[in-house]
Amino acid sequence: MSLSVSVERVTRETFPVFADLVTALAEYENLAPPDAEARHRLEEDGLSDLPRYEAYLAWEGTKAVGYVTFFFTYSTFLALPTLYLEDIFVRPERRRMGVGRELFSFCINRAWESGCGRIEWQVLEWNVPAIRFYEALGAERIGWSVYRIVRPDLPS
């Protein structure tokens, strides 16, 4: 079964729906979801005049069934921007119906029309369904490890 969805940019009106889906993804990944203060920052950072990220919802009629967030990074070697996919999520009960593929195609179009040379993202090493999904789309795992330093007063 395939679901027909429309992909729409998050607005002030749809922000609460979006924030709930961010929480659902964090829970799926066993990571800490945004708290009330973080939700407020998330809204300002995404909807200000110079947004720090772009967010889009996939709508099945009046029900939001998935979302994607991304921003533009930069490759100094290519000297081109990269579309960096931060989150892509489809509600568990709406999987395997083409919604993820629809959101992903939307990102590919945004990337090439914005002059990007690449799309990049990270996958949790244990998330086998996600890895299968990406490899079916023709994505390649590149041989880089991700390192991180967390601000000392924040939970790691």
Add this chain to the structure above:
Amino acid sequence: MSLSVSVERVTRETFPVFADLVTALAEYENLAPPDAEARHRLEEDGLSDLPRYEAYLAWEGTKAVGYVTFFFTYSTFLALPTLYLEDIFVRPERRRMGVGRELFSFCINRAWESGCGRIEWQVLEWNVPAIRFYEALGAERIGWSVYRIVRPDLPS
């Protein structure tokens, strides 16, 4: 032996020195360096009013011995920006003299003063000297793999 360096933002005047170091890093990593057209884009993208990345050189007197580039990404779960380190490079003959550490400290300061919650970067899995350097600084490898799709007309 420890080297005293000053870290200065790249300007129109120092751009050619910076671009040569980007080429040196690409060669060290066995990756394609920017060609003439890419150097031109690199200059515009880094020095425009809304730069796509920030670049800094480490100077030992009048000789540039290293550089760093970064930009700000975003964590939707933290709802805070992340300083994302794209390149950090020290000329081979100037290694083990504290230059990398100086450049890295500079980035940490920029991150926390810009309100970031994290610093993140990627390391080539075979680059053991770099991995040792980062682990000595207290960085942790997180369990994420990097995936990529390259624009079809570009070399992968």
